[in-house]
Amino acid sequence: MPLNAEHEIHKRRRSRNVGLGLVLVAFVALVFGLTVVKVQQGDMLEAFDHQPRVSELPGEEPRP
Amino acid sequence: MTDINTYEGAPEAEFRDFVALLKPRVMSLVVFTAFVGLLVAPVDVHPFIAFCSVLFIALGGGASGALNMWYDADIDAVMRRTQDRPIPAGRIEGGAALSLGLILAGFAVMMLGLAANWFAAGFLAFTIFFYAVVYTIWLKRWTPQNIVIGGAAGAFPPMIGWACATGGISIESLLMFALIFFWTPPHFWALALFMKSDYHNAKVPMLTVTHGRPATRRHIFAYTLVLAPFAIWLGLTSVGGPVYLAASIVLNALFIHGGWQILRRSEETAVADGYAVEKRVFKLSLYYLFLHFTALLVQHWTGGW
Numbered sequence: 001m002p003l004n005a006e007h008e009i010h011k012r013r014r015s016r017n018v019g020l021g022l023v024l025v026a027f028v029a030l031v032f033g034l035t036v037v038k039v040q041q042g043d044m045l046e047a048f049d050h051q052p053r054v055s056e057l058p059g060e061e062p063r064p
Numbered sequence: 065m066t067d068i069n070t071y072e073g074a075p076e077a078e079f080r081d082f083v084a085l086l087k088p089r090v091m092s093l094v095v096f097t098a099f100v101g102l103l104v105a106p107v108d109v110h111p112f113i114a115f116c117s118v119l120f121i122a123l124g125g126g127a128s129g130a131l132n133m134w135y136d137a138d139i140d141a142v143m144r145r146t147q148d149r150p151i152p153a154g155r156i157e158g159g160a161a162l163s164l165g166l167i168l169a170g171f172a173v174m175m176l177g178l179a180a181n182w183f184a185a186g187f188l189a190f191t192i193f194f195y196a197v198v199y200t201i202w203l204k205r206w207t208p209q210n211i212v213i214g215g216a217a218g219a220f221p222p223m224i225g226w227a228c229a230t231g232g233i234s235i236e237s238l239l240m241f242a243l244i245f246f247w248t249p250p251h252f253w254a255l256a257l258f259m260k261s262d263y264h265n266a267k268v269p270m271l272t273v274t275h276g277r278p279a280t281r282r283h284i285f286a287y288t289l290v291l292a293p294f295a296i297w298l299g300l301t302s303v304g305g306p307v308y309l310a311a312s313i314v315l316n317a318l319f320i321h322g323g324w325q326i327l328r329r330s331e332e333t334a335v336a337d338g339y340a341v342e343k344r345v346f347k348l349s350l351y352y353l354f355l356h357f358t359a360l361l362v363q364h365w366t367g368g369w
Contacts, residue, residue: 012078019079030116034179037112 077160081150085133085161086126086168093353094125094221100357101225101240104303104364109180109229116179117228121221124172124188128217130165131196134158136204142266145259165196180228187227191220205267208274215248216241222357239298243356246291250284250323251349257281257326258339258346281327284345288323292316295356303360305368311359315352322348 098121102114109117133140133151141152150156169192177185195217204210219241226237256263256272257280263270271280295316299309322345329341 009076012076015079016077016082019082030119033112034116037110041110 077150077156081155082164084150085130085156085164086123087129087133088126090129090218091122091125093218095122096354097240097244097357098122098221098225100360101222101237102229103225104236104360105226105229106302107229113179114228117176117184118225120172120176120179121188121224121228123168124176124192125221127165127169127172128192128195130161130168131192132200134161134165135196135200137161139205139266139268143262145262169196176228181231183231184224184227187220187224191217191224194220205269208269208271210269211252211271212249215245215252218248219244236298236301236303239294239301240360242294243291243298244353246287246294247349247353250287250291250319251346251353253280253284253287254326254342254346254349257334257342277331281329285320285323285327288316288320292320298360303363303368305363305366307366308356308359308363308368311355315355318348319345319352 095118099114099118102109102117133149136146137149137151137158140146140149146152151158151161169189173185173189173192176188195214199210199214199217203213207213222240222244223233223237226240227233253271256270257277260272264273271283295312296309298304299312322341325341326345334342
């Protein structure tokens with residue numbers, strides 16, 4: 001019997017690692033998809049950023 | 065013997081053991097009812113947002129399942145039906161289930177808030193708290209009304225789905241809640257009638273044990289009567305329509321008839337035919353809920369009143 005024989009326990013561990021890997025990949029895809037949809041819908045394009053935003057300032061009168 | 069097992073006693077779980085912690089079969093009910101609640105709401109939701117919302121609601125439900133399995137491991141070890149769950153079977157340690165439940169709960173709530181809205185997220189958080197703390201930790205081992213109150217946790221998902229779309233609560237979503245809420249006790253008590261000794265051995269106060277089986281039969285019939293008006297009322301709201309109303313009237317007539325049959329049977333006749341009627345009504349109760357929500361879907365696609 002070779003020394004690198006795979007024990008049943010390694011099979012269980014691999015199923016956990018592969019499973020978690022797939023979950024993480026799916027999560028990345030999910031967040032990416034959500035981002036695309038949210039941006040397309042125009043939600044929250046201007047978040048709070050600690051200074052007055054151009055769109056909130058009163059429009060300047062054109063000078064003569 | 066060429067194997068040396070150095071992991072004696074230390075659990076080495078497979079991935080599917082962690083999936084089993086989330087109670088996938090309960091999750092399927094949560095997914096279905098939340099999906100219907102979200103879809104029939106009067107606000108259109110982008111399909112991908114709807115998909116994500118239902119997924120995060122399901123994950124929240126799974127998290128409360130893991131918390132439930134962590135707390136109830138001692139009961140599960142006694143009952144035949146639950147002995148094979150990952151913790152009592154020794155494949156996952158209790159602490160691992162607790163941390164999975166807590167992390168997943170926080171995660172599901174945050175993601176639902178980001179995907180849909182924070183009202184729905186708060187509602188999901190409340191539901192997880194209600195199932196894990198109010199039901200599992202507090203009431204399940206204390207009162208024979210545990211099923212009634214636990215039913216509320218199972219009844220929230222369509223309301224959360226509705227909240228994802230509308231950002232609030234309305235009469236339709238409250239009636240969907242009532243439909244599941246009043247359906248749960250007769251459903252579980254019918255099960256308790258023929259799953260005799262399990263709950264008794266685990267010292268969970270089931271109505272069959274604390275108040276006797278004839279009282280349980282009376283309760284089942286009473287709840288089928290209370291349930292019917294709420295189910296039919298839902299058919300008269302904006303999500304209802306002729307298809308739903310017809311389905312609901314037929315299903316409620318069948319369910320009340322089943323409850324009546326259960327009420328009229330004595331324990332001797334039930335034992336004599338191996339609880340045939342109780343098993344039939346239990347199966348009917350599964351169709352009852354599934355078909356009500358299917359009817360809501362069909363009604364939504366064909367247009368309501």
